[in-house]
Amino acid sequence: MGKKIEIYKCDKCGNTTLLLDSGKGQMVCCDEPMKLLSEQSADFKNEKHVPIVEKTDDGIKVTVGSTLHPMLPEHHIVMIGVIDGDDLMVHWLSPGDEPVAHFPCQNEDVKAIEYCNIHNLWTNKQ
Structure with a gap:
C-alpha cells in the first residue's frame, strides 16, 4: 500500500478521525493536538482485540x-x-x-x- 493508514484521537472529547492524505498541518481538536494511534497486535486480555x-x-x-x-x-x-x-x-x-x-x-x-x-x-x- 502506498500510504499508511493514520487514525488520530482527541484525548479531551474522544473524536476520532482517519487521515486520508497528509499535509504540513497538524491534526487539532478541542484546541489541542490529536494523538496518532499506534496499531497494537499483541493482546494480553484473552485475545479480544486482535x-x-x-x-x-x-x-x-x-x-x-x-x-x-x-x-x-x-x-x-x-x-x-x-x-x-x-x-x-x-x-x-x-x-x-x-x-x-x-x-x-x-x-x-x-x-x-x-x-x-x-x-x-x-x-x-x-
Missing part, C-alpha cells in the same frame, strides 16, 4: 478476537477494515452487532484492522 481473518466461499471473514469482543454501548468495536494492496475496505459496527465483517476479497493474506472505542486501534499484522 482481528482474525478466515477464507470463505465468497471472500474473507474478519472476527474481532478469538473470544468475541463485547459489543456494549460503553465498550464496542466501531469498525473493522481490511487493507489489500492499495484497497481499503471498511465495515462500520454499532453496539449490539456481532464483531464480525465479511469482505469480497479473495486474498486472505490481508492486513486487518479494528477500532475499539476504549482500547483504540488493533491489527493482525505490523
Whole structure:
C-alpha cells in the first residue's frame, strides 16, 4: 500500500478521525493536538482485540478476537477494515452487532484492522 493508514484521537472529547492524505498541518481538536494511534497486535486480555481473518466461499471473514469482543454501548468495536494492496475496505459496527465483517476479497493474506472505542486501534499484522 502506498500510504499508511493514520487514525488520530482527541484525548479531551474522544473524536476520532482517519487521515486520508497528509499535509504540513497538524491534526487539532478541542484546541489541542490529536494523538496518532499506534496499531497494537499483541493482546494480553484473552485475545479480544486482535482481528482474525478466515477464507470463505465468497471472500474473507474478519472476527474481532478469538473470544468475541463485547459489543456494549460503553465498550464496542466501531469498525473493522481490511487493507489489500492499495484497497481499503471498511465495515462500520454499532453496539449490539456481532464483531464480525465479511469482505469480497479473495486474498486472505490481508492486513486487518479494528477500532475499539476504549482500547483504540488493533491489527493482525505490523
